[in-house]
Every structure is written in C-alpha cells, then in structure tokens.
Amino acid sequence: MRKKKLALTAITLMGIAVTFGTGISDAVEEENSSSACINCHTDLEEMDSYGAAAASGGAAIAG
Amino acid sequence: MRGRDNFGVAKDFVESVHGEIGCIACHFGNNVDDMEKAHEGVIKDPSEEDGGGVCKECHEEITATFKDAMHYKLNGILDIVGTITAPHKMGDTLLPEAWKLDCADCHATCGGCHVAWPEVAKGGLLDRHRFKKTPPMEKTCYGCHGSRFAGEYMGLLGATADVHYEKGQMVCADCHTANQLHNTQPAGVNRYYATETARCEQCHPDTKSGSSKIAMHNAHPEGTLACAVCHANEYFNCSNCHVSLDIKEPGKIKVIFPSDPLVTFKIGKNIDISPQNPYKYNLVRHTPMKKDSLASLRYFQKVLKGAPGPEDLVASYDALPTWNSASVHSIQRKTKQNQSCNACHGHPELFLTQTDLVPEDPAANKKIIVDRIPAALKE
Numbered sequence: 001m002r003k004k005k006l007a008l009t010a011i012t013l014m015g016i017a018v019t020f021g022t023g024i025s026d027a028v029e030e031e032n033s034s035s036a037c038i039n040c041h042t043d044l045e046e047m048d049s050y051g052a053a054a055a056s057g058g059a060a061i062a063g
Numbered sequence: 064m065r066g067r068d069n070f071g072v073a074k075d076f077v078e079s080v081h082g083e084i085g086c087i088a089c090h091f092g093n094n095v096d097d098m099e100k101a102h103e104g105v106i107k108d109p110s111e112e113d114g115g116g117v118c119k120e121c122h123e124e125i126t127a128t129f130k131d132a133m134h135y136k137l138n139g140i141l142d143i144v145g146t147i148t149a150p151h152k153m154g155d156t157l158l159p160e161a162w163k164l165d166c167a168d169c170h171a172t173c174g175g176c177h178v179a180w181p182e183v184a185k186g187g188l189l190d191r192h193r194f195k196k197t198p199p200m201e202k203t204c205y206g207c208h209g210s211r212f213a214g215e216y217m218g219l220l221g222a223t224a225d226v227h228y229e230k231g232q233m234v235c236a237d238c239h240t241a242n243q244l245h246n247t248q249p250a251g252v253n254r255y256y257a258t259e260t261a262r263c264e265q266c267h268p269d270t271k272s273g274s275s276k277i278a279m280h281n282a283h284p285e286g287t288l289a290c291a292v293c294h295a296n297e298y299f300n301c302s303n304c305h306v307s308l309d310i311k312e313p314g315k316i317k318v319i320f321p322s323d324p325l326v327t328f329k330i331g332k333n334i335d336i337s338p339q340n341p342y343k344y345n346l347v348r349h350t351p352m353k354k355d356s357l358a359s360l361r362y363f364q365k366v367l368k369g370a371p372g373p374e375d376l377v378a379s380y381d382a383l384p385t386w387n388s389a390s391v392h393s394i395q396r397k398t399k400q401n402q403s404c405n406a407c408h409g410h411p412e413l414f415l416t417q418t419d420l421v422p423e424d425p426a427a428n429k430k431i432i433v434d435r436i437p438a439a440l441k442e
Contacts, residue, residue: 034086036094036101041072041086051069
C-alpha cells in the first residue's frame with residue numbers, strides 16, 4: 001500500500017514537472033520565435049504598400 | 064513597389080538555412096504584433112560590427128580576415144586623406160564628420176553585398192532577403208564602383224564596352240574572387256594595385272613578352288607596358304572638386320560632388336611599382352582633387368563647432384599625385400593605339416606630359432609624366 005502511494009506520488013510529481021516544463025519551453029520558444037516578424041514581412045502586398053508610403057515619407061518606424 | 068524600397072521577405076527564405084535562424088536572433092527587436100514595439104532595438108545590418116557581426120558565428124574563417132580587408136576598412140582612402148592633410152590631426156578638423164556622412168558609405172559589410180544593396184546605394188533588400196553567394200554586380204559592386212568602372216565596363220560612357228562584358232558576359236567576381244575580396248593580401252596594403260588581384264596573364268598566358276605569337280607583345284620587353292596601355296579605350300576622369308558640404312536646413316549637411324567629367328587616355332610612368340603591378344608604364348586617371356577641394360569643411364567647421372578648421376587643411380597636397388595608376392575597364396583586343404606601331408609611337412597626345420599639367424597641380428604629378436615620347440618608327 002505504501003509502495004503504491006509512493007509510486008502514485010512520483011508519477012503525479014513527474015506529470016506536473018512535464019506539464020510545467022513543456023509550458024516553460026513553449027514560453028521560451030515563443031520569446032525566441034520570430035513569428036510576428038515573419039507574419040508581417042512575408043505579406044508582400046502589405047510590405048509593398050508600406051514601402052511606397054515610406055518612400056513618400058508617409059510612414060515612420062521605431063528602432 | 065517591390066525590391067529595394069521595402070523589406071518584404073520571401074517565404075522560401077524563411078525556410079532556408081539562414082531563415083531558420085530566426086529574424087530576432089540576428090536583427091533583435093521583439094516578437095510582438097505592434098510594429099513600433101516590434102522594431103525597438105532592431106539592428107538593420109547585423110553583419111556590420113568587427114568584420115562580420117552575427118555572421119562570425121558560422122563564417123569564422125571569412126570574417127577573421129575580412130575585418131582587416133580593404134573593402135571593410137577603406138584603409139586606402141584613409142591613407143590618402145591622412146597623407147595629404149598631414150600634419151593635422153583628424154580630430155582637429157571636420158574630416159571625421161565628413162567621413163561618416165559620406166566617404167564611409169562605401170564601407171562594405173557581409174549584408175551590404177550578399178543580402179541588401181550597399182548603404183551608398185540607399186540599402187534595401189536585393190531579393191526578398193535571399194542570400195546571394197555571388198553578389199549581383201549591377202546592384203552591389205556598381206554601388207561603390209560606379210561610373211569609372213561600371214560605366215566603362217558596360218560601355219555606358221560613350222566609348223566601347225569592355226570585351227570581357229560584351230563578349231565574355233563576365234561579372235566582377237569572375238576576376239575579383241571572393242577570396243581576394245575577403246582577404247586582402249598582402250596584409251596591411253593601402254593601395255589596391257599592390258594587392259593580389261586579377262592578372263591578365265592568368266587567363267591569357269600566351270601574351271608574355273618573348274614567347275607570344277603576337278609581334279607587338281614581343282617588341283616590348285616584359286615589364287615595360289601594362290596590358291591596358293595597348294588594349295584600353297578612352298576612359299572617364301574627374302577633373303576638380305572632390306567633395307563639398309552644403310547646409311540648406313539647420314543640422315542637415317549634404318555632401319555634393321560638383322566635378323566636371325573628362326574623357327581621355329593617358330600613358331604615364333608607374334610610380335606604384337609592386338609585384339602585382341610591375342610595369343614601367345601604365346594608364347593614369349585624373350582623380351577629383353584640387354588644393355581647395357576641402358575648403359568648405361573649414362567654413363562648416365566654424366558653423367558647427369564654433370571655430371574654423373586649419374587654414375591649410377590639405378597641407379601636404381604636393382605629397383600625392385592627382386594622376387594615378389588606373390585599372391581601366393574598357394578593354395578591347397583592337398584599339399586605336401594598337402592598330403600599328405605608329406598608331407602609338409610619335410603620338411604625344413597619348414602620353415601624360417608637362418603640357419597636361421596645370422599650375423595648381425601637386426608637385427607629385429611631375430613624377431608621372433613621360434619624359435621621352437617614343438618616336439615614330441620607320442615603316
């Protein structure tokens with residue numbers, strides 16, 4: 001009985017660790033991801049119209 | 064509007080070896096949807112620092128030598144400016160500011176050749192951020208090596224094009240290899256003609272004097288004439304003011320180049336003899352410099368810093384010639400001057416002589432003039 005309890009506790013703790021670990025690595029991956037950059041910069045029609053506006057002085061960019 | 068005026072990125076680039084690194088890993092910024100916040104801290108050219116920037120991580124061998132290469136450091140230009148303005152210290156003049164405003168635009172970075180247009184050509188992506196192993200010459204090389212090379216080579220300046228372009232369809236990199244550009248040899252040279260670079264004999268070994276099938280080649284001892292003396296057409300020169308500053312709005316300085324063009328052909332003495340440039344005579348080109356060419360810097364130094372710069376900014380003007388060894392890119396097999404021996408011999412107008420010099424020219428020009436024009440030969 002005691003062994004079963006210990007086993008259950010271990011499995012539960014492992015499960016928590018895996019869940020949080022995945023969540024943490026997802027967050028780290030999101031931080032390192034360039035998904036927002038890619039989503040915008042691969043929209044070529046949008047970039048073209050932005051480029052035209054920038055060339056005519058109608059747009060501003062930070063950084 | 065596509066191309067250099069925007070920063071649209073191709074999806075196939077995103078999936079490429081370079082694209083998989085991730086935008087932020089090289090360019091910084093933030094992975095958020097708000098445009099202003101996304102671009103905070105963005106570095107436009109992450110290859111700029113120390114000869115390679117982020118490129119160093121994977122391309123260590125190239126960046127290790129490129130940080131000292133002439134294309135990156137522009138040490139050739141710096142050397143000339145330092146020589147003619149000696150003994151003045153750069154910090155006592157407006158030269159550092161003028162350098163940053165304009166001269167340094169030709170400072171080449173990895174990105175400025177392989178990904179984007181160079182800064183001097185106002186930047187922008189070459190091809191949706193795709194990396195170009197061989198930079199397209201019309202967009203990169205020509206950005207800095209403009210009219211006096213690109214124009215000649217492509218025949219856009221009134222004379223014929225270069226046969227290597229016209230018939231050979233050759234690009235700059237066919238002669239000027241990546242290894243030579245990434246690694247200037249020998250190290251520490253400040254003149255391009257002292258570097259290991261393209262030699263005609265590499266592709267044309269049968270032209271050597273003494274063993275050529277062409278009589279004219281054998282008639283001139285080895286090391287006498289540079290190939291272009293016989294095989295180049297007229298070429299473009301600049302005659303006067305190199306740079307001037309113009310302030311139309313407070314705080315905004317514009318650099319302008321009011322130089323008159325001059326098309327000519329002049330054979331001069333080679334004072335830059337090196338193992339790579341061993342000839343006694345080569346073609347010379349007039350460079351855009353007069354003694355008062357930098358005079359406006361003195362005026363603007365007073366405006367910007369409160370006190371005028373040294374009155375004799377170009378104090379050592381006489382130290383360097385304004386007719387300089389030229390690598391003319393208007394090569395043709397048959398030219399006006401190689402039609403016969405006497406198409407060159409007996410023609411003083413083809414040679415740089417005392418009559419070509421003006422009183423304001425630096426004393427160093429006298430070293431370039433040809434003392435004795437070869438006389439016409441008996442037919």
